[in-house]
Amino acid sequence: MKKILKVLLLSVTGVLLISVITTILVLWAMDMLNKKGIQEALDFVQNNPPATIWETVIMDLGFYGDAEADPSYGRRLVPGRGHAPWVIRSNLDERPRVLNFALAPGLWAAYQTESASLYQVWRGGILFEGSVYDYVAGPQPTSTGKWFLRSENTTEWKLRQGGRTLPARVRYLGHYYSADRTTAGFEFLLQAGDLQAHLRERPEVTTADGETVFQRHVHVESDTADLQVIQGVVSGDDLVLAPGDNLLSTPLSNPTLIPERGDPLANLDGGDVDVGEQVIANSDCLGCHAETHRVVGPSFARIAQKFRGKAQAEPIEALTDSIL
Structure with missing residues (x-):
């Protein structure tokens, strides 16, 4: 009787194991076909040994985490956008908490969420490095390519009513999608004393007369009468927004090459700045x-x-x- 039960148990275990393996293979095959197509999938299976195929199956389905760490893994590519997902929170260029939009193939816009302000619009991409993406501590995501718009200055928000203008605090509320996820933006609150405004910004790109134009759709809501929202930079021009819908359009021209990151030790000259401070300034430490x-x-x-x-x-x- 014990032998019969043992045989039955082994049989059931074998069937379950085969079912699990079959399910894994089917899921992987569907994912492979979706990503690469039939011919490329067949070539991969025919030209690789079983060990390599199994390792790829495990990695692609995320059992080791690498695939899930890939910002593109398992994401639906939205037509007209340049990446999947096309809205990404990350550090960028040593700046923490940046919200990136892949507005079109090869065209990106990045906002600093702490100040709810535009950081950069560029053509190129993002080099996703760091422990979240490749398990290497130290590096952080960096932008590559050429920028059209870029702000290196500190951004200030102000609220104006009547004869008073007050510096405003930013409270970031997160990003949002439309129902079909084809458009997206972010929202935040501005508070200054008894004044308050709720803003939603949605970036887009369009073409006019053969020229690519960056658009910022900004909606301002406030219960305060005659309120004006002012965004400016230190020692720079102010941008004044009125309650309701505001459209800010900027043609994208005269791109400037984004400088590559150099060797952290390249600028050590033994001068007045401490060696440790120079290493930190040339590394990704300030991103975190x-x-x-x-x-x-x-x-x-x-x-x-x-x-x-x-x-x-x-x-x-x-x-x-x-x-x-």
Whole structure:
């Protein structure tokens, strides 16, 4: 009787195992056909050994996490947009909490969510590097190509009513999609004393007279009568928005090459700036850390406090292990 039960148990286990393997293969085959097409999928199976095929199956279906870490994995490409997904939150160019829009193939717009302001419009792409994407600590996503619009200055928001103009605080509320996910934008609150405004911005690109035009559709809502919303940069021109719908159009011309990141040690000259500060300034550390306050990771001051009073070798070893 025990032998019969053992045989039955092994048989059931075998059937379940075969079912699981079959399901995995079917899911992978469907994914492969969807991504590459029949001919390329057949070529892959015919030209690779079983071990390579199984490794690819496991990686593609996300059992190791690599596939899911790929920003394009399992995402539906929206017609006319240049990436899947076409709206991405990430660090970018050492700036934390950036919202990126792939508005058209090869054409991107990026906003800094902390200040709810436009950072860059460029033709090119994003190099997705870092622990989230390739398990390498240190690097962060960077923009590549040529930029049309770029703001390196600090952005300020103000609210104006009557004869008073007050600096406003930004409260980012997140991004949103239309019902069919073909358009998207973000929304935020501006608060200054008893004044408040709710803004929604939706970026787009269009073509006019053969020229590519970047459009910012900004909707302003407020219960305050005669309110004006002002966005400007330090030592720069102001942009005044009225309640209701605002359309800001900028032709995209005269692109400028985005500089490549250099060697973090290339600029060490032993001058007045501390060597450590130069290394940090030329690395991706500032994408996650600031001197006195938390960004993505702890502040440099907090890290220094943690290792205060310890021999130099100990923090070096601990920080090296953490970074690498």
